Amino acid sequence: MRILLSCLMLLVSGALSAQVGSVSGTLIDNTNSPVPFANVILYSAADSSMAKVEATTQDGVFNFIEVPVGQYYVDASFIGFDNKRVDDVQINSGEETKLGSIKMSPSSVALAEAEVAVERPLVEILPDRTVFNVEGTVNNTGDNAFTLMRKAPGVNVDNNDNINVLGRAGVMVYVDGKQLPLSGEDLANYLKNLPSDQIDRIDIITNPGAKYDAEANAGIIDNRLKKDKTLGANGSVRATYTQGQRTRNNANFTGNYRSKKVNVFGTAGVAKGEGFNDLYFDSFQNDLHLIESNLIGNEWETVNLRLGADFYLGEKSIIGVLANGMLNDGVNTIDNQVTISPAASDAIDSVLIANSFTNTDNTNQSYNLNYRYDDREKQRSLNVDLDWGKYSTDSYRTLPNIYFDAGLQNQLTSITNYFDTPTDIEIRTGRIDFENQLFGGKLGVGAKYSQVISDNTFLVFDDADGVPVQNDTLSNIFNYDEVVYAGYVSYNRQFGQKIGLSLGLRAEQTEATGDLQAFLEELREPPVALNYLRWFPSAGLTYTFNPANVLSVNYGRRINRPDYNVLNPFNNQLSQISYEKGNPRLQPEIVNNAEIGYTYQYRFNFKIAYSRTEDQITRLIGPDETDPRATFISWDNLATQTVWSFNASIPMTVTEKWSTFVNLSAAHTDNQADYGDGAIVDVQAYSYNIYTQNTITLPKGFKGEISGWFSGPGVWGGVFLYDPSWALNLGVSKNFFQDKLSVRATVNDIFYESGWSGISEFNGLISTGRGNWDSRFFSLSIGYNFGNQSVKSQRRRDTGLDSEADRIGS
Secondary structure (H helix, E strand, O other): OHHHHHHHHHHOHHHHHOOEEEEEEEEEOOOOOEOOOOEEEEEEOOOOOEEEEEEOOOOOEEEEEEEEOEEEEEEEEOOOEOOEEEEEEEEOOOOEEEEEEEEOOEOOOOOOOEEOOOOOOOEEEEOOEEEEEOOOOHHHOOOEHHHHHHHOOOEEEOOOOOEEEOOEEOEEEEEOOEEOOOOHHHHHHHHHOOEHHHEEEEEEEOOOOOOOOOEOOOEEEEEEEOOOOOOEEEEEEEEEEEEOOOEEEEEEEEEEEEOOOEEEEEEEEEEEEEEEEEEEEEEEEOOEEEEEEEEEEEEEEEEEEEEEEEEEOOOOEEEEEEEEEEEEEEEEEEEEEEEEEEOOOOOOOEEEEEEEEEEEEEEEEEEEEEEEEEEOOOOEEEEEEEEEEEEEEEEEEEEEEEEEOOOOOOEEEEEEEEEEOOEEEEEEEEEEEEEEEEOOEEEEEEEEEEEEEEEEEEEEEEEEOOEEEEOOOOOEEEEEEEEEEEEEEEEEEEEOOOEEEEEEEEEEEEEEEEEEEEOOHHHOOOOEEEEEEEEEEEEEEEEEEEOOEEEEEEEEEEEEOOOHHHHOOOOEEEEOOEEEOOOOOOOOEEEEEEEEEEEEOOOEEEEEEEEEEEOOEEEEEEEOOOOOOOEEEEEEEOOEEEEEEEEEEEEEEEEOOEEEEEEEEEEEEEEEEEOOOOOEEEEEEEEEEEEEEEEEEOHHHEEEEEEEEEEOOEEEOOOEEEOOEEEEEEEEEEEEOOOOEEEEEEEEOOOOOOOEEEEEEEOOEEEEEEEEEOOOEEEEEEEEEEEOOOOOOOOOEEOOOOOHHHHOOO
16 A cells, blocks of 8 residues: 555655645753654644644654645643644645754643643653553453552562562552551452552552651552542443453442542442462472372452542642541362372372361451641642551361371371451551752651551360360460651752752661460460661662763662561461461561662663662471471571662553553572571572563554563572463453543453462472462453543543642652
8 A cells, every 4th residue: 555655656746746845843851952752743723633643753853744735833742841832833835844943841840730631651760669550551450459560560479479579578568658557468368359440550669768668678569549630520430340260340439529629539349259279289308298289269259448538728738538448258268188108109198188168357447637738839848647547357267187098088087176366457657747948959857656556366276076165275366566656857959950869867766565375374475575776778869961861879778577477476277287387586677779770761761779688587488397297387587688680661662553561670589598407598599570561553443452471480488499480461442432431351361371380498398389370361341431531531630739648759
């Protein structure tokens, strides 16, 4: 077709030269450097219809050719700059209209009731964070907050649902700028019950400044929920059906009413589904060979609510209130079988079958009161936050342990236990932050009080002819109370147009008590008391060679405190020969992080990071000291962990209708520890991850997405060396009725390769393992937006002052 058109053009070139012309120009910024890859649109002056669209070259040049004679205007836009319009562009026949250099101005800090209808990129690299914009993408359909983590740049999730960033463990998870006081399985379950349809974006902050809590070695992952900013009444509803080997469904409603005086917003969601997770282990220990399988099934019903209001007390002040709640009713079944043989032969000695059944009810609630004063003219702000939350879990598990002979024909022994393990976590926080201009820069000071109270009851019952009888030897109550007093000072200043400097110092005084209350006098232990003061300096330096080439250097010191999950020393049985126990003597781990970043042409970002952790809290698997058949999972402090990592974020426009994003990350981890008696950790491992998402504009208004990830080999915890895994996802979407109705369809993990496998060797235990979950599924999602917003305009507007829930750390 193009060849035919070219021939026709040659034949009638004389005629066309009398009817068309061209227009060219160069976009520059306020330092006279070119603005590459900006959008430039040519409009007809007569009716404002779009005539042509171009993107500037690397040198900021644009050129519209073969434009019909007439009167036009040009509109240029690029992220970080105000739109630039050039009027009275006259196209004459056979002539080139040269507009010369067109200077674009950096965007102002505040946009009062301005509308920006451009679609956000999938990933944005900001000075202090990476932003993963998941709202509106096709391939987030059918997901939850936890599975979205696997797709986020630089983030990896291991086989025990631990989240790592840039190869570093110890991530603090937030929702709307508020820390979740959960860890381990409790945190994973919370995120798995937060539907992706309610999430607007995920902020990944690898080196937080002094304003943030020092907790979390690898930084912060903040899940930002949807909150429309359009004036008037607006809302959306979305329903999603997901079918894998199991079925799950969810429906969500988001609505708000916003005026110049008040903004009331809310979200409600329901979810119901089933899932599975299969685990297999082949282990050698104490001259025994153990082959174990765990077929885990889950069912859940979840309701979550979120309601808030912002009251505007003028142009500079706002009071906000926010309430969140979640109810979850779940059932967990585990079909566990362990075949026990001598290591020297294949003759089976016995088979243990331990099929457990667990009922779990979770009730989570949190409340926030916020006041913010923001004088943008004087660059002065004051923020006050008060928070209270309670996270309750009621869990009751039935665990029979039945031994059979090699042929599973004759029962040898049987014992049944019941576990009643309720947990209540209460969190209270208050904080104040103040910022003001000082010596040409900005000074920040603040203070915070936080208290986390965790009450954990662990009751074990033996079955006596069908009657549960409490086993006082295995039962206990463990209460953990942690108070942190914190204060910080920070200073940021720009020296000319080249150098930017940020300095910070945070102090945190920790007072924590772990009180183990055993039911037998001989098992009681004195409370574990922690009382220490730690200082956390941070510093950052940026050097701007020109706006298209920016170098940054950052340093920060962080802490990771042991929590109730890893401190309780009593045994939690998975079966009679597999259990886990905490370590009350764990010390907090301290990490020093350093990063060098480089941004090229506003969009290509590269980062090299170094991290050294002292007393790294690590999950270890080893043989039991008394039962040669048994293995246990425990926690201990590694002497050191050293991680070197590299990350690259590369967005590209391949063609006018095809854009792609690629994230590459790699790390080298060195774990070192010596626990005595031959229990040595000396593990070095390289790891790398690749994530890519391709967005393609298809005919008839369809949009397609192809995304996937590949995770190379590496190390989880202290000693588990894992093998490569990968996944490929496909999605398609289309909007109808003036973008009010959206339909999305996705297929996730098409080739079913996202499972894990690997090997662990520690203290005489050699174990290979593998696992998979319900990761391959098809999802169909239908959403409708009502009020003043459409699908494309959702989350693209800003009306100036906002509550701290949207502004924290900006």
